[in-house]
Amino acid sequence: MIYLYDTFENYSDEQYLKHLASLPAWRREKALQYKKLDDRKRSVLAFVLLQRALREEYGMTEVPEFVYNEFGKPSLPNLPLHFSLSHCKDAVACAVSDHNIGIDVESIVPYNPDVARRICTAAELEMLEQSDNKDVDFIKLWTIKEAISKYEGLGLSLQFAGIDAEKYNTHTQICYEKKYCITVCYERSEIGFKKLSVC
Numbered sequence: 001m002i003y004l005y006d007t008f009e010n011y012s013d014e015q016y017l018k019h020l021a022s023l024p025a026w027r028r029e030k031a032l033q034y035k036k037l038d039d040r041k042r043s044v045l046a047f048v049l050l051q052r053a054l055r056e057e058y059g060m061t062e063v064p065e066f067v068y069n070e071f072g073k074p075s076l077p078n079l080p081l082h083f084s085l086s087h088c089k090d091a092v093a094c095a096v097s098d099h100n101i102g103i104d105v106e107s108i109v110p111y112n113p114d115v116a117r118r119i120c121t122a123a124e125l126e127m128l129e130q131s132d133n134k135d136v137d138f139i140k141l142w143t144i145k146e147a148i149s150k151y152e153g154l155g156l157s158l159q160f161a162g163i164d165a166e167k168y169n170t171h172t173q174i175c176y177e178k179k180y181c182i183t184v185c186y187e188r189s190e191i192g193f194k195k196l197s198v199c
Contacts, residue, residue: 008038045087119142146160
């Protein structure tokens with residue numbers, strides 16, 4: 001299940017402070033490492049979404065401390081479930097599943113051909129050259145590759161230009177109104193979305 005929050009205009013400082021205080025100390029410390037308040041809020045919201053997802057999907061009321069693999073992928077120790085978190089300027093997302101999963105959400109920004117050349121295959125670059133909406137098509141590619149990287153648990157060690165997205169199960173949604181793109185890479189197809197306006 002995918003839990004998505006994209007109404008930051010409704011997320012008050014009071015709610016943020018309440019959520020921050022309710023976090024386990026280890027997660028609160030991680031959130032406070034961000035220099036900008038908005039980034040702290042998104043980090044807090046990502047964990048709040050995970051708490052809600054685990055409560056609603058698995059009946060868990062406490063989230064144990066994460067363990068990380070050598071590439072930084074978090075997991076929950078000794079539990080047969082998987083999760084992935086992502087946030088950008090416009091949205092926060094959390095995916096939980098009984099099977100491996102990866103998620104990425106990114107704001108739609110102006111197309112940058114220099115960045116595209118670093119992360120795209122020759123075929124993808126050709127597609128972008130022909131695109132009538134390079135901004136959206138590039139961010140879609142980026143989120144697909146990032147979601148695959150999280151799915152594989154290899155982080156930035158996985159070279160994006162070498163990712164063959166055709167080998168993976170991915171699903172992308174584009175929110176044109178709020179200008180972001182979200183992609184999930186999944187092992188099984190039982191994926192639903194819960195868009196939340198209140199956390």
